[in-house]
Amino acid sequence: MPEVGVVNLTKKFGNITALENINLQIHDKEYFSLLGPSGCGKTTLLRLIAGLIEPTSGEIYIANKRVDKIPPEDREIGFVFQTFALFPHMTVWDNVLYGPKVKNFNLREAKTIGDEVLEMVKLHERLDAFPGELSGGMMQRTAVARALAAGAKTLLLDEPLGQLDAKVRNEIRYEIRKMAKDLGLTAIHVTHDQSEAMSISDRIAVMKKGKIVQVGTPKELYMNPNSLFVAHFIGESNFLEGSITNAEGEDLEMELRGGYKVHTICKHTSTSGRIILAIRPEAFTMDQGLVQKDNSLSGRVEKVTFEGTFMRYIIRLKSQDCVVVIRPSMAEAWTDVGSEVTVSFAPEKTHVFPYPQAGLMKEISV
Amino acid sequence: MIGRGFRRSFLNALKELSSKRAVKYTVYASAVVVFFVLILLPPIFGIVIKWGEIQQVFDQPQLMGRALTAIGNSFVIALAVSALDLVAGIPMAWLITRSKSRWMGVLDTLADIPFVVPTAALGYSLLLFWNSSEGVSSLFGGSLVSTGWLLILLLHFVFSFPVVVRVMVGALLDYKMEYERASRTLGAVPFVAFRTVTSPILKPSFIAAFILAFARSLSETGATFIVAGAFENGPVFIQNLKNSFSAGLVSQATYEGATVFASVILIVVSCAMFGVIRVLGPRMKLPFKGIWPNIERRLSYAKAANSRNTLTLVVFVIIVLVPSLFVALPALQAVFTRTLPDALSGSGIWGSYWQSILLSYALGAIVTILGFITGLPMAILIARKKLGASKSAFLDILVNIPLIVPSIALGVSLSFFWKQSFPFMPEMLLLIFAHLSITYPYFVKSMSAAFERISIDMEEAARTLGAKPFSVFSSIVLPLSKYSILSGAIMVFTRSVSETGATIAVVTSLRTAPVVIVEWVKGTVPANSLEIGLGAGILVMLSFLILFLLRLVTRGKGKY
Numbered sequence: 001m002p003e004v005g006v007v008n009l010t011k012k013f014g015n016i017t018a019l020e021n022i023n024l025q026i027h028d029k030e031y032f033s034l035l036g037p038s039g040c041g042k043t044t045l046l047r048l049i050a051g052l053i054e055p056t057s058g059e060i061y062i063a064n065k066r067v068d069k070i071p072p073e074d075r076e077i078g079f080v081f082q083t084f085a086l087f088p089h090m091t092v093w094d095n096v097l098y099g100p101k102v103k104n105f106n107l108r109e110a111k112t113i114g115d116e117v118l119e120m121v122k123l124h125e126r127l128d129a130f131p132g133e134l135s136g137g138m139m140q141r142t143a144v145a146r147a148l149a150a151g152a153k154t155l156l157l158d159e160p161l162g163q164l165d166a167k168v169r170n171e172i173r174y175e176i177r178k179m180a181k182d183l184g185l186t187a188i189h190v191t192h193d194q195s196e197a198m199s200i201s202d203r204i205a206v207m208k209k210g211k212i213v214q215v216g217t218p219k220e221l222y223m224n225p226n227s228l229f230v231a232h233f234i235g236e237s238n239f240l241e242g243s244i245t246n247a248e249g250e251d252l253e254m255e256l257r258g259g260y261k262v263h264t265i266c267k268h269t270s271t272s273g274r275i276i277l278a279i280r281p282e283a284f285t286m287d288q289g290l291v292q293k294d295n296s297l298s299g300r301v302e303k304v305t306f307e308g309t310f311m312r313y314i315i316r317l318k319s320q321d322c323v324v325v326i327r328p329s330m331a332e333a334w335t336d337v338g339s340e341v342t343v344s345f346a347p348e349k350t351h352v353f354p355y356p357q358a359g360l361m362k363e364i365s366v
Numbered sequence: 367m368i369g370r371g372f373r374r375s376f377l378n379a380l381k382e383l384s385s386k387r388a389v390k391y392t393v394y395a396s397a398v399v400v401f402f403v404l405i406l407l408p409p410i411f412g413i414v415i416k417w418g419e420i421q422q423v424f425d426q427p428q429l430m431g432r433a434l435t436a437i438g439n440s441f442v443i444a445l446a447v448s449a450l451d452l453v454a455g456i457p458m459a460w461l462i463t464r465s466k467s468r469w470m471g472v473l474d475t476l477a478d479i480p481f482v483v484p485t486a487a488l489g490y491s492l493l494l495f496w497n498s499s500e501g502v503s504s505l506f507g508g509s510l511v512s513t514g515w516l517l518i519l520l521l522h523f524v525f526s527f528p529v530v531v532r533v534m535v536g537a538l539l540d541y542k543m544e545y546e547r548a549s550r551t552l553g554a555v556p557f558v559a560f561r562t563v564t565s566p567i568l569k570p571s572f573i574a575a576f577i578l579a580f581a582r583s584l585s586e587t588g589a590t591f592i593v594a595g596a597f598e599n600g601p602v603f604i605q606n607l608k609n610s611f612s613a614g615l616v617s618q619a620t621y622e623g624a625t626v627f628a629s630v631i632l633i634v635v636s637c638a639m640f641g642v643i644r645v646l647g648p649r650m651k652l653p654f655k656g657i658w659p660n661i662e663r664r665l666s667y668a669k670a671a672n673s674r675n676t677l678t679l680v681v682f683v684i685i686v687l688v689p690s691l692f693v694a695l696p697a698l699q700a701v702f703t704r705t706l707p708d709a710l711s712g713s714g715i716w717g718s719y720w721q722s723i724l725l726s727y728a729l730g731a732i733v734t735i736l737g738f739i740t741g742l743p744m745a746i747l748i749a750r751k752k753l754g755a756s757k758s759a760f761l762d763i764l765v766n767i768p769l770i771v772p773s774i775a776l777g778v779s780l781s782f783f784w785k786q787s788f789p790f791m792p793e794m795l796l797l798i799f800a801h802l803s804i805t806y807p808y809f810v811k812s813m814s815a816a817f818e819r820i821s822i823d824m825e826e827a828a829r830t831l832g833a834k835p836f837s838v839f840s841s842i843v844l845p846l847s848k849y850s851i852l853s854g855a856i857m858v859f860t861r862s863v864s865e866t867g868a869t870i871a872v873v874t875s876l877r878t879a880p881v882v883i884v885e886w887v888k889g890t891v892p893a894n895s896l897e898i899g900l901g902a903g904i905l906v907m908l909s910f911l912i913l914f915l916l917r918l919v920t921r922g923k924g925k926y
Contacts, residue, residue, distance in 0.1 A: 052547050071667075072550040079551035085544040089566045099552035102562065104657045150552045 003028050004049060004154060004186060009058030011044055018044045020210045022058070026186060026203075031177055033189045033197040036207035037233070037366030042190045043082075043158055045207075049188065050079050050156050062154055073102075075154075078147030082159040084139045086131035092118075092142050093127040099150025117145040120179060137168040144176060148183065155180055155187045161196065173200050194234050198222070206230050208366070228276060228353050232364040237278040237351075238323045239360060244275055252352060258319020262295045265348045274355035281326040283349040286313070287342045288335065296344035297323065301337050315341060384836030394752065397743035398761075404740075405803045406764060409776050412783030413626055413633075420630075422623030429620070433628050436603035440584055440772070441635065443515065443599060447522040448530075448579035452572065454523075454685075455530030457678040462531070463538040465675075474535065475917060477682070480690045481528035482909040484864035486880035487902035489589025490887050491693035492521050494899075497593075500695065513595025521593050522586065524686050526579035533578060537571030555666040558657060566651075573647040577640060577770070584636055585773045588866025588880045592887045600632050601774040601867050608870070622782070629775035636770050644763075693906060696899025705896045709904075715893055719882055719901055723908075726879040729794075730862040733801040734855050737809040740802075745813035750822070762814075769807040776803060777871025784872075793876050800868040805858040812854030816847035860912060879905055 004026040011019040019041045026032045034042040047053045049060055051072035060068040067075050078099075086095050096118060100110030118124050121141035131139055140160065147155060160176065161169045177200040180187040191197050197204050198218040205215045206229075214226045225231035228239070242256035253263045254275065264277065290298055299317040311334055313325045325343055335341060356363035383389045423430045462474050480488060494500060496511035511517050545567060549559040565572070587601040594602045604625050611621035664670060700706060709716045744765065751758040768776060780800050784791050820843060828838045844851075866880040873881070883902055886893035893901070 050551055052550070071555070072547070073553045073555050075551075077551055079548065081544055081548055083542075083544055085542070085548035087545060087548070087563055087567070098549070098554075098562070102549070102552060102554040102558050102657055104659055146548075146552065156551075 003061070003063065004188065005059075005061035005064075006045070006049070007059040007061070009045070009048060009060065010056045011041075011048060011053070012056045018210055019048070022212060024205060024212065024215070026188060029181075029184050029186055031180055031187045031189065031200060031202045033191060033201040033204045034207060035191055035194060035197040035204050035233075038192055039209075040207040040366070041210040042192075042207050046156050046158050046188060046190045050077055051075050052079075076152050078150055078152040078155045080140075080143050080147050080155070080157040080160045082162050084131070084143040084163070086139055086142055086146070088131055091128050091130055092123060092134070095131070095142055096145050096149045098146065103150065105151075113149050113151065117149045120148070120182075121145045121175075136164045137172060140164060140168075140172060144179070148179070153185055155185045157187065157189045159190055159192070161191070161193075169196070176200070198234070206233060208233075225278075225351060228278065228356060228360070228363050231278045231351060231353075233366075236281055236324065236326075238281060239364075240277045240279070240321060240323070241355065241360070242275055242277055243273060254352075256297075256319070257321060258317055260297050260317075260319070262297075263347055264295075264350045264352060266350070266352045276353045276355055276360060278351040278353065279323075279345050280349070281312070281324040283345050284323070284325045284327075284343040285345070286325055286327060286335065287344070289340050289342065291342040291344075293342065293344045295347060296342050298340070298342045299323070301335055301339045301341055304335070304337055311335075313341075315343060381834040381836045384839075385834045390835070393743050394747055397740060397747065400740045401744060401765070401806075404799060405768065405806050408783040408799070409771070409779035409803070412779030412781070412786075413630055415786050416622050416626045416782050419619055419623035420627050422620050423627040426620070429624055430627070432598070433603060433624055433631075436598040437600045437628060437631050437635070439515065439598065440600035440632065441639075443519055443522060444580045444583035447519060447526055447583045448576045450519075450523055451526045451530045451579045452576060454678065454681050455527055455575065456534055456572075457674055458527075458682060459531050459534030459538055461675050461678055462535055475913070476687060477531045478528050478913060479910075480524050480686060481532070482860050482913045483690060484860075484880050484883075484905050484909060485525055485586055485589035486592065486864075486866055486883040486887075487693060487905045487909075488525055488690055489521055489592035490883060490898060490902045491691065491906075492517065492524065492589075492689045493593050493887070494696065495689040495692040496520065498895075500895075513593055514597040517593040517595075518590055518597065518599065520685065520689070521589055522583040524690060525586065525589070526582045527682075527686050529578045529582055530575040533571055533575040534568075537568050541568060555663050557662045557666040557670075561662075569650075570648070573643060577643060580639075581636070581770045584632065584770070585867060587772075587774045587868075587870060588884045591866075591884055600628055601772055604628055604774050604778060605867075605870060625778050626782075629772075629778050632772045632775045636772065637767070640770050691906075693899055693902045696895055697903025697906075700896040700900035700903070703896055705894075705900055709897075709900055715886070715891060715897065718877060719879075722877045722879045722882040723904070725876060726863045727908075729797060729801060729878065730859040732798055733805055733862045734859045736798070736802055737805055737858050738851075738855065741806060741809040741813060745810045745817060748810065749814040749817035765810050766807050768803050772867065773804050773865060774867035774871050776800070777868030780868070781872040793873055796872045797869065797876060797878075800872045801862045801865060804865055804868055805861050808858050808861060809854050812850055812857065813847070816850030816854075817843065820846050856912060856915065860909065863909075 004024075006022050006024040009019060009022040010017070022045060034045060036042045044053070048055050048068075049062070051067065051070065055068055058068070059066055062075055062077065072079075087098065090098065093114065097110055097114045100113055105113070118127070121144060123138060123141050123145060126134065126138060129138075131142065134142065140163075144160070157176070161173055164172065173196055176189075177187075179185075189197070189201065198221075201218060203215060203217050204221055206213045206221065208229055214221060214230045216224075221230060221234045225234060225237075231237045232239075240256050242254045242260075242262075244252055244254045245261075246253040250265050251263060252266055253261070254277065255261050256277065262277070287293070297315075297317055299315040301313055302316045302322070303314040305312040306329065309329060310326045311329045313327070313335065315323050315325060317323060323343065423433065458477065462470050462477070483491075493513070496517060497513060511520065541564065545563050546559050549563040550556070554562065584600070587605060590599060591602050591605050598606065607616065607621050607624050610616045611618065700709075708714060709719070712720055744761075747753060748758050748762050748765070753761065777800050780803065781796060784796050784799065824842055824846075825838050828842050829835075833841065863878075864880060865878075866884060869878050869881055870884075877885070882891070883898070883905065885891045886898045886901060
């Protein structure tokens with residue numbers, strides 16, 4: 001049962017608290033991501049689970065066994081390093097067989113395992129190559145193969161795709177997920193790239209400044225962010241300031257800066273007074289000219305960027321706030337810079353957050 | 367104002383000149399010429415000149431036997447010493463780099479002590495500690511370790527120890543811990559991780575440390591002569607022969623023949639050995655077949671690590687540190703007797719002592735400056751591979767030759783060459799050349815290593831911003847490498863002050879400080895134990911001052 005559990009985990013480096021009171025349950029055979037900006041403590045958390053560093057306090061469980069007092073070699077984990085850390089003095093084959101050898105498997109068994117994992121990562125032709133002779137993608141595959149060959153049921157990946165170029169990165173991320181799923185592994189994947197986390201994870205923990213902000217499936221995080229930070233970090237959001245004028249159950253009426261009167265349906269947040277309304281750029285529809293509609297904001301197109309699949313418009317509202325609107329590039333006519341437009345949104349496709357005490361920029365800053 | 371204006375136009379002229387191809391080539395070419403004419407070729411020609419005299423040795427089988435035994439002893443001791451140094455030095459370096467204790471900085475500095483103490487003073491200190499009735503021997507009655515091979519072994523172990531520790535500390539600091547962590551996550555216990563991953567990756571450094579310790583042991587003359595007694599290794603054999611010749615016991619031809627014979631064998635065998643180590647070393651595979659789970663697990667954790675650390679520290683303190691500093695005892699005694707005022711007033715033997723100190727330090731300073739000037743272009747040539755990869759690598763090997771040639775053999779052949787070619791050459795100049803030859807590799811090595819660490823991108827960035835090569839060097843390369851250059855300079859200086867073998871070989875009238883100490887201890891110049899103690903003590907104190915300076919200037923090393 002390789003579930004991974006973390007209870008009240010704290011890690012301090014001198015006076016700096018890298019992780020504070022972390023609690024986390026990762027299910028058996030789950031592909032789980034730790035996502036956050038650099039310096040948020042996600043790699044520290046992974047290294048604590050691996051036993052590469054020791055916690056200041058708290059407990060770590062792997063497969064229902066408490067492991068925070070035992071060394072990494074006894075934790076039954078596989079670890080893929082950001083720099084791959086392939087042993088430079090060994091060939092691909094020797095690197096892959098290293099785990100089975102030091103774990104004292106019998107030789108035939110070790111070779112069978114080596115063959116299997118190399119088959120899986122399609123590296124059979126490069127058995128005798130040294131790490132220095134491999135491309136980034138091959139090194140990455142070797143690193144994964146090496147971690148798998150040691151037979152661990154828990155795979156820890158520290159920014160495993162960080163060193164690869166965009167194209168290879170996109171290919172390999174699905175391969176890694178597929179391998180983990182095929183072998184029935186529990187995988188914990190550290191990344192700062194939200195699209196990477198979104199596309200491969202069963203669940204994601206979003207971290208900020210040593211704390212976990214929200215845990216959920218990619219869809220939950222995107223559709224129902226619990227904070228301005230998550231709304232900002234996962235995908236993209238427009239933040240508009242305003243205050244609530246009337247609240248009836250989930251139905252909120254509010255006035256945004258610039259005098260726009262809108263109403264939204266907000267399931268979770270019961271709030272009053274000063275708020276921030278978050279709207280995704282793709283949640284807007286756009287009409288030419290000034291159109292009278294519910295929940296609409298009018299302004300002038302300030303910038304248009306062609307992004308292939310999408311058109312990105314930056315629209316300056318009367319209030320001088322800007323909103324970003326994304327529209328499919330092929331499905332409708334393009335709008336030129338300087339045009340007067342009205343953008344509108346459905347009441348249920350928004351999120352309302354109380355205005356943060358420290359200010360908006362401070363709240364969403366990493 | 368005039369001075370400043372002149373300085374500016376001078377610098378501008380330099381900058382302009384530096385971008386001219388012809389100037390660049392002249393500088394590099396002259397560096398190569400200086401290397402060949404002053405450093406590499408004179409010792410070779412010195413031997414060639416006296417080649418005929420070797421017949422003398424073949425005519426005297428007894429002398430030849432004695433020479434061969436002595437040389438054999440040299441190699442056996444050097445091999446044993448460098449192996450022991452690795453065994454003791456690696457755990458020490460490990461402790462220094464891995465322990466989180468604040469005291470490790472202090473331990474690091476203490477480990478350097480035997481390196482900066484001139485070997486002659488070190489030799490006397492060890493002699494007192496192990497051999498005289500005032501040292502540890504007094505506890506056992508009589509002398510615990512008599513003069514001879516065991517004392518030489520102890521001595522060489524002590525002065526090569528810092529070299530090994532220094533190399534290994536550097537290697538461990540550069541080593542990417544990620545490899546070891548990867549090995550741990552794959553199931554290796556710490557000892558297995560060290561055996562199968564860390565040590566193969568660090569093998570080049572092991573080899574480098576081994577070679578340096580080996581070369582130091584082969585080369586050392588002054589201190590070895592002090593503790594040798596009737597025992598002879600190569601350098602002591604040459605030294606004894608020189609003394610017999612001075613005393614009129616052997617003919618000049620016999621002396622020269624035997625010296626050339628011994629020097630040639632020492633040089634050829636050591637060059638051959640280093641060639642073999644260089645070629646075979648990297649191919650040598652550490653056995654990695656099986657795993658011994660129980661034993662290796664037991665060797666890995668707290669208990670074993672603690673006892674290893676304790677043993678390392680005990681060996682360091684009892685074998686290295688205390689014997690090295692034992693000379694402080696008689697030096698301190700001397701302070702409370704008439705010896706101190708005598709010494710300070712420079713009466714009796716002290717007049718020549720102070721002269722020798724002055725000579726040693728002046729010589730050290732001159733050699734350091736000359737070494738910097740001649741070594742700098744060479745270091746750039748090697749670090750930046752200006753001659754292409756293969757020629758630069760070849761140059762790198764050539765530059766290292768003086769490091770592995772026993773210094774007394776180098777000195778002997780140098781003096782043959784210069785005295786034959788320029789009979790009226792001042793002895794001081796000869797001394798400078800000899801010390802320059804011996805210290806040259808240290809400077810070039812430390813500078814080229816420093817330059818290699820500076821990314822070429824940085825230089826190119828400066829060039830694209832409009833800097834001429836001279837400005838690039840003075841504003842980018844020099845500031846980034848100044849700590850390495852300074853520590854290289856201090857190393858050259860200490861090595862020159864400490865050098866005995868080559869000095870003895872080239873001089874007849876001049877006396878450097880270590881030579882004076884050797885003469886006092888051996889009774890060539892009568893001196894009592896308090897005087898010797900104080901004389902050696904002063905040398906040691908001056909060395910500490912230098913060590914302190916070294917620490918001061920290299921403290922900010924990690925800044926960039």
